[in-house]
Amino acid sequence: MIERSILYYYEVITSYGLGEVGQGVADAPMGTLQTDIREIANREYKYGFVTDLPADAVPRGLSEDVVRLISAKKNEPEWMLNWRLKAYRYWVQLKKSEAEPTWARVHYPPIDYQDIIYYSAPKPKKALKSLDEVDPEVLAMFNKLGISLAEQERLSGVAMDAIVDSVSVATTFKKKLADVGVIFCSFSEAVQNHPDLVQKYLGSVVPYTDNFFATLNSAVFTDGSFCFIPKGVRCPMELSTYFRINAADTGQFERTLIVAEEGAYVSYLEGCTAPVRDKNQLHAAVVEIVALEGAQVKYSTVQNWYPGDAEGRGGIYNFVTKRGKCAGARSKISWTQVETGSAITWKYPSVVLQGDDSVGEFYSVALTANRQQADTGTKMIHIGKNTKSTILSKGISAGFGQNTYRGRVRVGKSATGAQNHTQCDSLLLGSTCGAHTIPYIEVKNPTARVEHEASTSKIREDQLFYCRQRGIREEDAVSMIVNGFCREVFKQLPMEFAVEAQKLLSVSLEGCVG
Amino acid sequence: MLNIKNLHATVGGRHILQGLNLQVGEGEVHAIMGPNGSGKSTLAHVLAGRDGYEVTGEVTYEGRDLLAMLPEERATGGVFLAFQYPVEIPGVGNLYFLRTALNAIRKQRGLDEFDAMDFLEFAKAQMKLVEMDPSFMNRSVNEGFSGGEKKRNEIFQMAVLEPKLAILDETDSGLDIDALRIVASGVNALRRKDRAMLVITHYQRLLDYIEPDHVHVLANGRIVQSGDKNLGRQLEAQGYTGLNVPVTAG
Amino acid sequence: MGAMDTRGQTFVQRLSCVPESNGGLTAFRRAALEWVSEHGFPTTRDEAWKYTQVSPILDIPFTPAQQGMDLGLSPGWIDQHAGRLGGVRLVFINGFFAKGLSSFEDIPQGAKITNLASVEGSFSQSLKDQPNAFTALNTALARDGAFIQIPKNVVLETPIHLVFVSGTESEPTMSHPRSLVVAEAGSTATVVETHLGAATGTGRYLSNAVMDVALGEGAVVTHIYVQNEAETAFHLSHLGIRPGAGSRVTTHSVALGGRIARQEVKVMFNAPGAQAVLNGLYMPMNKQHIDNPTAIEHIAPQCESRTLYKGVIGGQGVGIFDGRVVVHPGAIGTDSSQANKNLLLSDTAQANTRPRLEILADDVKCAHGATVGQLDDQAIFYLRSRGVPVQVARDILTLAFADEMLNLIPMTALRSHVRERAMLRMRAEAQEVIG
DSSP: OOOEEEEEEESGGGTTTSSOOOOOOOOOOTTSOOOOEEEOOOOOOOSOOOOSSOTTSSOSSOOHHHHHHHHHHTTOOHHHHHHHHHHHHHHHHHHHTTOSOOOSSOOOOOOOGGGSBSOOOOOOOOOOSSGGGSOHHHHHHHHHTTOOHHHHHHHTTOSHHHHHHHHHHHHHHHHHHHHTTOEEEEHHHHHHHOHHHHHHHTTSSSOTTSOHHHHHHHHHOOBOEEEEEOTTOBOSSEEEEEEEOOSTTBOBOBEEEEEEOTTOEEEEEEEEEOOOOSSEEEEOOEEEEEEOTTOEEEEEEEEEOOOOOTTOOSEEEEEEEEEEEEOSTTOEEEEEEEEOOOSEEEEOOEEEEOSTTOEEEEEEEEEEOTTOEEEEEEEEEEOSTTOEEEEEEEEEEETTOEEEEEEEEEEOTTOTTOEEEEEEEEEEESSSOEEEEEEEEEEOOTTOEEEEEEEEEEOOHHHHHHHHHTTOOHHHHHHHHHHHHTHHHHTTSOHHHHHHHHHHHHHHHTTTOO | OEEEEEEEEEETTEEEEEEEEEEEOTTOEEEEEOOTTSSHHHHHHHHHTOTTOEEEEEEEETTEEGGGSOHHHHHHTTEEEEOSSOOOEEEEEHHHHHHHHHHHHHHHTTOOOOOHHHHHHHHHHHHHHTTOOGGGGGSEETTTOOHHHHHHHHHHHHHHHOOSEEEEESTTTTOOHHHHHHHHHHHHHTOBTTBEEEEEESSSHHHHHSOOSEEEEEETTEEEEEESHHHHHHHHHHHHHHTTOOOOOO | OOSOOHHHHHHHHTTOSOOOOSTTHHHHHHHHHHHHHHHOOOOTTSGGGTTOOOHHHHTSOOEEOOTTOOTTOOHHHHHHHHOOOOSEEEEEETTEEOGGGOEETTOOTTOEEEEGGGSTTOGGGSOOSOOOHHHHHHHHHOOOOEEEEEOTTOBOOSOEEEEEEEEESSSOEEEOOEEEEEEOTTOEEEEEEEEEEEEEEESSEEEEEEEEEEEOTTOEEEEEEEEEOOTTOEEEEEEEEEOOTTOEEEEEEEEOOOSEEEEEEEEEEOSTTOEEEEEEEEOOOTTOEEEEEEEEEEOSSSOEEEEEEEEEEOTTOEEEEEEEEEEOTTOTTOEEEEEEEEEEOSTTOEEEEOOEEEEOOSSOEEEEEEEEEOOOHHHHHHHHHTTOOHHHHHHHHHHHHHHHHHTTOSOHHHHHHHHHHHHHHHHHHHHHHHO
């Protein structure tokens, strides 16, 4: 069994650097996952615990003061504050010049950026009496990750003594990573403890000027993960982050930075959920990956933010900038995403192939059901010689869902021998949904070889009949065929995630077919 | 076990089955022969419950109204159709597909579901029947299979699903002589006292291997002649016109 | 398109006024010009113009071309440069009808083939789609063009050849030919549209052509478009096709000339069971920029569209294929394919391709593909090993790539004429490689 380290963000917006309680788990029994879960929860305040952090410290809306306040609350060094302020000022310019992107094939009413709470003071955990009081979705995620019941109790803060225990456990675990030099911590901690690394790499792939949402994130990001794999190290376990939005009316702006030095390897997983809310919530995250010479980073996401109800009320606006830079020769960055959640997804995990012989991959399954909209794809920017990229995108539309693949493959003048292969397949379930494929292929080097193929189809009546003739119910047959359609992408995920992704897909399709 | 009375079927305005009558008893093997367009495949599809046909008449299967049942209910009730053109389902593993189907049927019969390991053992034994390479099991349903492999896969599925009524729709079409022999011996091995078969074919040659109890000639949507296995040989020698069977399109 | 910037304003101001015409036409033209003022010219922020900047065009002080320029043209020169196809040939110089250079052989009974200006009320029949700034400019400023009406069930054996010659002897001028083709139910016709730079005075000019083709039920139309403008010129064209039920249209576009050229083909399937085949070849060399947008709207059910465009790009040329297929709700049974293949001949050549699919109906079959690559080294080596010099080997293979499209052109005379022009373009590239 693969070992895995998990950062668990429970309502990230309110948590980092403030009143957090580090928790972990003792070495798990053989055959289960070893986990280090750092949970920082913001559950309903009940037992009056903290007094010196008033919850109304940061008012609704965005201003320079708010940015300063966020930075101050996180006790950030001046360089960090200055970076945030530069981003904020740039964002004000963008806002003024109406630079909020409109080119994506998604529709939503204008976002009132002054009606979002960018930071709310953390509220302390209440002591729970039993596991029954823990959010069932959190428990489900724990089960999914193979965490034993006893551990779940500790993780959820049910047994207070366990929390005390786990502080040292966390240290044990950290020691295991520290032994090989891997740093895996919250972004806030990294700013405090590894300022040189953060300063060196922050914004080096996604500068604060990158785009409207990335700029906003740069100004107000709350927390996220930081991961550093030093030269020659193969990270001994998979690293995971689990994000969850819980509070209403808040925006969520995580920032993740992954650096793999020469010859390093890491596999990183990201999962997300959000509870049901009838208002839309903005989630504008940024993920940056740097891979130096010979390094390999594999980033897998299973995104299951709340998609809104069948009428399209509520749900997360998932406006995310993810980009990796293959900075060194022979480096490789691979994105795998399974996008089943969110009301709107606007996301293009990309790779800048700068090093010679570097490799970029993008494997994606995006499902839009009910009133969901997704405009997602990738950018592969070939700069180095003999760089290779592979794009495999599977879009599924059901109900009134609108699903767009948008991908850019750019081969620069210097990218001699560059190769790209793109395959985009769309599956339509029903006549009221839409599937769109919008590739942009730009080639400036004659030795490049770029191929793009796409197809759109529906589940054929004869396929359904064949399954039903063998005794399989129609709904199960649809789910089976859809999962088959996605198989090549699921193969890229770690086993448990693949199983999870299949289940998610089947659940998301329920009620959309027939 | 199967009783068809005055069966009519229309598709796209074309009246294909025009009052077909047929009775099949438990364990009997019936061959249905007929020229192209006589309605053979329509009969198979209507019995399996395919959408798109306007159907009237009466079909009882083990005393139940077959026409009122969903395709999957017919299947779990023991009706199996070996397709003339087995469908490819990309990404869905052959073995996974078949286990899902078998478990649906076992559930209906009140049996325990097979887990992956037990099923694999069970399936391997059945594969030998049709001389199938186990590597096929890891491929997607029918994807990249040759015509002969697809037909063998159909018989293999029949062996696994253990139907009470098997309908073989032109199982011999597109097979070379070796494949035909393998498929036929698979079918023969699956003949049982409690398993009826409806073998639909254009040619006699399949019936040289699978000896039917009864042979019927289908023309213009009706059974126009019935007899024993010799009727097939007679057809082979004289052709459908020799039997004075009216041949028209549709 | 946003509000007009100063560059666009200056451009429009130079036009001073629209031509005076009869009846409501003047108001119609004014409205079109106002549309341009209001919406401005496209920028690269407009998806449909993403890869083509129009500012180099707007920066040039174009004024409308005047009638009566002779540009050293003769029927023999036209034969030589546009090809001699036999049958009817209408020649236009800078958008004005040149009757003396035209011929009216073999016009079949009932068919009407003449210049648009001579047909009352024909003008406002055309351009029913959403305009862009340039098609609107055409509406505002067009002086003449071809008018073709093929009556019901008439089959035209010989092609109708429309030749548009442009040029200027001094100041930069522009012209806006406007043509209309109506093929009534059950009729069959072939229309060849050639755009040429004149023998003399091939300075900076802008040719901004619009042609509308309406097909009646079951009509069959083949449209061949050969664009061989001067390399100093700017060329924009819009071919709008409205196929009737069960009709069939095939277009062949060969784009060779122009400094900046953009030839758009738009098909609106409003009636069921129609078929459109769009073939294209573009060969930007030197510093040419050739953009080929295709837009196919499947609104009615059971229509079929096939698009295949190939680009041969050399020098510092930029070739663009920008295909867009939209399948609207209810357009069930749509069968659409789009393919684009590009061959880059030099280190500085550029290919941009964007085959887009937007699908809002479920019972459809749609696929698209695109490739960009270079000549096969092994094939070149093979030819060289048989004694063929390297440049000849490259030419042979390049031509073979282009021939897939050229061979689809139905008339032998035209095909060999176009092939010859294409080879001349390639040679321009070869010279550059050697030099």
